Amino acid sequence: MATAAEARAKYDRIADRYEEIFFYVGDVGARLAAFAGPPPGARALDVGAGRGAVARALLARGCAVTAIDASPEMVARLAADHPELTARTMDAAAPDFPDATFDLVTAGFVVQVLDDPAAVLAQVRRMLVPGGTIALSLERQSVGRLSWLQELSVEFFSPGSPAEPAPEPSPGTGPMDAEGLDSLLTEAGFTGLAREEIEMPLPLDGPEALWEWLQPRGGTELVAALGERAGEFHARFLDGARTMGEDGGITLDFAATLHRAHRPG
Ligand SMILES: C[S@@+](CC[C@H](N)C(=O)[O-])C[C@H]1O[C@@H](n2cnc3c(N)ncnc32)[C@H](O)[C@@H]1O
Structure with a gap:
């Protein structure tokens, strides 16, 4: 809000x-x-x-x-x-x-x-x-199957913050x-x-396709900001994305x- x-x-x-x-x-x-x-x-x-x-x-x-x-x-x-x-x-x-x-x-x-x-x-x-x-x-609003990405982002972009799941919102205070x-x-x-x-x-073809899809949506700038940790983030991202589709395909x-x-x- x-x-x-x-x-x-x-x-x-x-x-x-x-x-x-x-x-x-x-x-x-x-x-x-x-x-x-x-x-x-x-x-x-x-x-x-x-x-x-x-x-x-x-x-x-x-x-x-x-x-x-x-x-x-x-x-x-x-x-x-x-x-x-x-x-x-x-x-x-x-x-x-x-x-x-x-x-x-x-x-x-x-x-x-x-x-x-x-x-x-x-x-x-x-x-x-x-x-x-x-x-x-x-x-x-459904973070749902992308919750792994939220946790990964907290780990890389908020150093020192444990990647804990977000607390349940109190009644009447969550997203509309x-x-x-x-x-x-x-x-x-x-x-x-x-x-x-x-x-x-x-539908996307797989983990790399999800990565490519995110690049023009702010992904490029975020990853550039990671400097030498960019490669590690990419590898962890692909691992996380693989958890989304057992047959290799991913649907957002x-x-x-x-x-x-x-x-x-
Ligand atoms: C998620 S975008 C939706 C844009 C468009 N209606 C659409 O369907 O693509 C939300 C828009 O609301 C505008 N907005 C947010 N708060 C506003 C406010 N208090 N008064 C007027 N516009 C506002 C933002 O600048 C933004 O362009």
């Missing part, structure tokens, strides 16, 4: 390659726009728009799209790539649009990075017309899950909740949920 200032610092740094690193956001953005189902001409606001995974799908459906993001780098690229939408740098917790401005508000993979998602949902409700729609996507998001929507006064599950398995299990609800009419 991050404040708008923290989000700005984090996402400014990766704005140039964001959709290469998070390869699935384009597909999920298109599915979220279809799930929201706006009629052509609907006035849509995409919150935390990033490079436009959801916004461009809304444009393709004939919506009049406004997109906001805390990261000026994201907004600059979004405006350059899609001059047909209105792009603004803005904190989702303090948007300056009048009440009842939009027929639809979307947010793809945003609620889980906000430090106060309830405050943002209250703003969304305010900006929607009565009967308007909110549509959100949420990544399903689908039930938690639906509860927040209900508490914010939305009705008519609907949810859809998405599975996005990514990305998954998400889509959520839709309405401001009461």
Whole structure:
């Protein structure tokens, strides 16, 4: 969870390659726009728009799209790539649009990075017309079969820290899950909740393919920072990756949920 200032610092740094690193956001953005189902001409606001995974799908459906993001780098690229939408740098917790401005508000993979998602949902409700729609996507958090990599990373990148499993979060303090998001929507006064599950398995050929896949996603910089221990890390990485697939193949299990609800009419 991050404040708008923290989000700005984090996402400014990766704005140039964001959709290469998070390869699935384009597909999920298109599915979220279809799930929201706006009629052509609907006035849509995409919150935390990033490079436009959801916004461009809304444009393709004939919506009049406004997109906001805390990261000026994201907004600059979004405006350059899609001059047909209105792009603004803005904190989702303090948007300056009048009440009842939009027929639809979307947010793809945003609620889980906000430090106060309830405050943002209250703003969304305010900006929607009565009967308007909110549509959100949420990544399903599962370190699961990659827990070996988390432990290996702690060992190499946090010297002195024992690679202990993370403690169980106290109730209500862990990463947001689908039930938690639906509860927040209900508490914010939305009705008519609907949810859809998405599975996005990514099959890879084996341990070396997993290594190659991680390189453009921050792996190259991390390993370079290890200096003379880089070779040892590579060997241990391949050992760990071999534990994931008995037949040599590895599937990364990305998954998400889509959520839709309405401001009461
Ligand atoms: C995980 S990215 C999702 C981007 C895009 N919606 C997608 O589906 O690819 C989260 C985005 O939310 C933005 N963000 C985070 N906190 C924000 C805030 N408080 N106000 C506005 N945008 C925020 C980040 O800058 C980032 O672009």
